[in-house]
Amino acid sequence: MILCANPSAQFQSYQAEIEAAVLKVLRGSRYILGTEVEALEEEFARYIGTKAAIGVANGTDALELALRALDIGPGDEVITVSHTAVATVAAIEAAGATPVLVDVEPDFFTLQATQLQEVLTSRTRAVVAVHLYGQAADLDAISDFCSQNNLELIEDVSQAHGATWKGRRLGSIGRIACFSCYPTKNLGAIGDAGLITTNDPLLASKVRMAREYGWRERYVSESVGRNSRLDELQAAILRVKLRHLDSDNDKRRKIANRYDALLVCTPLLLPVYRQEASHVFHLYVVRVPRRQQLLEHLKVQGVHAGVHYPSPVHLQPGYKGRIRSATTMGVTERLASEVLSLPIYPELRSEQVELISDLICTFNPGGGDQRLSGNVANG
Ligand SMILES: Cc1ncc(COP(=O)(O)O)c(C=O)c1O
DSSP: OBOSOOHHHHHHHTHHHHHHHHHHHHHSSOOBSSHHHHHHHHHHHHHHTOSEEEEESOHHHHHHHHHHHTTOOTTOEEEEESSSOHHHHHHHHHTTOEEEEEOBOTTTOSBOGGGHHHHOOTTEEEEEEEOOTTSOOOHHHHHHHHHHTTOEEEEEOTTOTTOEETTEETTSSSSEEEEEOOTTSSSOOSSOOEEEEESOHHHHHHHHHHTBTTEEETTEESSOOOBOOOBHHHHHHHHHHHHHHHHHHHHHHHHHHHHHHHHTTSSSBOOOOOTTEEOOOSOEEEEOSSHHHHHHHHHHTTBOOBOSOSSOGGGSTTTTTTSEEOSOOHHHHHHHHHEEEEOOOTTOOHHHHHHHHHHHHTOOSSOSOOOOOSOGGGO
């Protein structure tokens, strides 16, 4: 069986190092917010190229706490995309703010900056740029819009640990940035974890306090906070994996290049790459008509592809009819029925990539031409 993502294979790759790190924590005396968390924060800030990194309980909390640190809440609007993990939008509501959703670019599946003007109001305070599948959103266009309109730029880097924009690591460009370290992510814990990065010391200290009851000093709640602490076990595991992140991302790139070469003559629409960015292939996402048939075909052969995501946030039952979106969400809505994530993770072997590609090349359910029309924006 070949899974879409395989965090347990990654555990096996680094088993000795992870077990040693875990044992050290178990034998120590502090299990939450201790020396491992501190070391991880320092190492991650250095890796991303920011002054500070703060460990929190998960990626959704990271976004919510970042918004709160920026004093964004009730009455404020935050623009983001509908083609993302629901967490991006859920976090905006958790902070008490109002999400406003725009469409994505047809080639890169990230925020369509030309729509920002249409949804801008006097209440807009921030834009959350989601770097999807391992590739950056158009940070030049989005940053320009934010500066021109006095808006905060928040990066959601949950799917792009280690990727860059014009040579700078994602997570170092916006005012504040948020990372999920869910087990399947490029930098994944063995449980829940999240990180926030920023160059602003005031924001860093606000987040640090908010993640633990508003404390700077123990038992003194200077502000209202909550519990979003990171535990030592997850931090220790993330420190091991951070050391391997660049080489793991290289392995993902090699797999993606192999898929690109093997699938080029199929009717699938393959990923399109930005000149300004390096891609880290959290997911390798193709577009395909008759997706369900291909999914089944692969599954019968033991290959479990994924769908990220089968429904845009603005059409999900909990959100439908109550979230303001741009007037055209055509790309987003079409992607939901066409995107397919092929297995990709550092341990995926080249013969498995060949097998998967072979299964796709020989798949021809009803015969005829399955080619998608190139211009999804009109779809
Ligand atoms: C783009 C994006 N944002 C936010 C999150 C939320 O992270 P978590 O599941 O750690 O709360 C995820 C995780 O799935 C994600 O992919």
